[in-house]
Amino acid sequence: MRDFGGIVERSPVRVARPGSAGEVADAVREAAAQGLDVVPRGFGHSTYGQSLTAGVSLDLRGLTGVEVGARQATAAAGTSWRDVLAATLPHGLTPPVLTDYLDVTVGGTISAGGVGGTSHVHGTQADNVLALDVVVDGDPVTCSPAVRPDVFDAVRGGLGRHGVITGATLRLVPAPERVLCCTIPCRDAGDVLRVQREVRADDVSARVKPSEDGWVFEAKAVLYGDGAEPPPGTAEAEELPYAGFCDRMRPDVEELITLGEWARPHPWGMVFLPASRAAAVIEPTLATMTADGLGLSGVILIKALRIGHVPMLDAPDDPVLFSVLRTASPGCASVPEMLAGNRALLDRARAECGTPYAVGSIPV
Incomplete structure (x- = not known):
């Protein structure tokens, strides 16, 4: 079994496909009785085996559905x-933070943190969760900032x-x-960071x-x-x-699928950097990179953001997310070479008090 990264392969003992929270609890208890790890998986959009296991792979794509209320929605984890x-827009409502790519699951991105273009205003997707339904040690638990906050903070x-x-209340x-x-x-990374700091925009x-x-x-x-x-300078x-706008990636993804690039390995390097030191990491990283090191469809992104109370998300104060989203295209750098570049990026980031974003492909 592989994930979107296409770098790590693992064969689970079995795949469980629950259709309800009760069936999730049953699967977790059964695996625990057999001494097996359980790893939840949505669309498998991780890049370094984070959704893979040699134990029980818990395929949550059968848990779907959305109910929209007044300024909140409840969504099953596999949605x-x-x-x-699609469910909220007819009511004139939207989640405050959306991922650039919409075909990932609610449970998956909350488990990772979830960063979007509006994260400089609203924080991560994990910051905008009102309550969660969670299975902990085989027991269903409902948690929120006021009810079982220990669980709420551990799973986001x-x-x-x-x-x-x-399930999540959004x-x-x-x-x-x-x-x-x-x-x-x-002009350069410093200018990008200045614009992102000074511009008044809803999405940056x-x-x-x-x-x-x-x-x-x-x-x-x-x-x-x-x-x-x-804004000035436009x-x-x-x-x-x-x-x-929210679905702006769809045409590009369809083209990448046609070209075969979507199925290539994706050694993504992603780090959180302190805003005051971000340029000192970004500029030397780019100085040592070539287009071949990025791949034909690779993308480099810089995103200033804020993170509220998400204790499990290790990030510096006033963070900038620097993402080198490599694709191992034919004729470009190899996967090992790209992973070495990611390792160098992480070393450079740590020297400037940065941290890895755990969904990236960085050997640590």
Whole structure:
């Protein structure tokens, strides 16, 4: 069995496919009686075997469904964020933080933390959970900041190690009908960080692209609602429906699937950096990289964010997420070479008080 990263392979003793929280509890108890580890798995979008096991693989894709209430929604753990959004938008509501790629599960991203373009305002997806249904040691538990906060804090960002999330109550906010997407060219990493700090936008991110003259930096500022004015320095602006903006990756993913790139190994390196020291890690990392080290469809992202009370998510204060999302394309660097680059990135990050984002492909 492999995950999206395509680097690590493990063969589970068996795969359990529960259709309810009760069946999850049964599977966990049975595995414990046999001395087997249990690892929950949604769509398997991890990149270094985080959703794989030699014990019992708990396939949670059968736990689906969304119910929308007043400013909140309850979703089963195997529900995709695409399905959550489809359920909330008819009510004029949206989760405050969405992943760039919507075809990942609610339980999976809450277990990882979950970062999106609005995380500089709202924090991680784990910050925006009101309550959770969890199986701990074979027992179903409902937890929240007020009820069993020890469990609530252990499973958010806990990568499934301290309990299996079976359902979540999610905070919702009013959804805009349209957004204005603005591209702001930047000189370097420091300029990107300055723009992300100073711009007033609902959604911010930045991308670094290879070119014949080196690396090109551009920040993205997205403003919600009608009548928004592009921020200073904007070179291009495009107005989109909110739903279309949220699903902006779909055409690219469909093309990558057609080209075979989506099925390649993805040695992703992802680190949290203190904002004041982020450029000191990003610039030397790029100076030692080539386009071949990134891969034909690889992406480099820089994202300033804030993290609220998610104790299991190890990140510095005022963090920046630096993501080198490599793809081992034919004719480019090999997987071992890309993993070595990730290791060097982590060493550089740690020297500047940074930490790894646990969903990345960084040998530690």
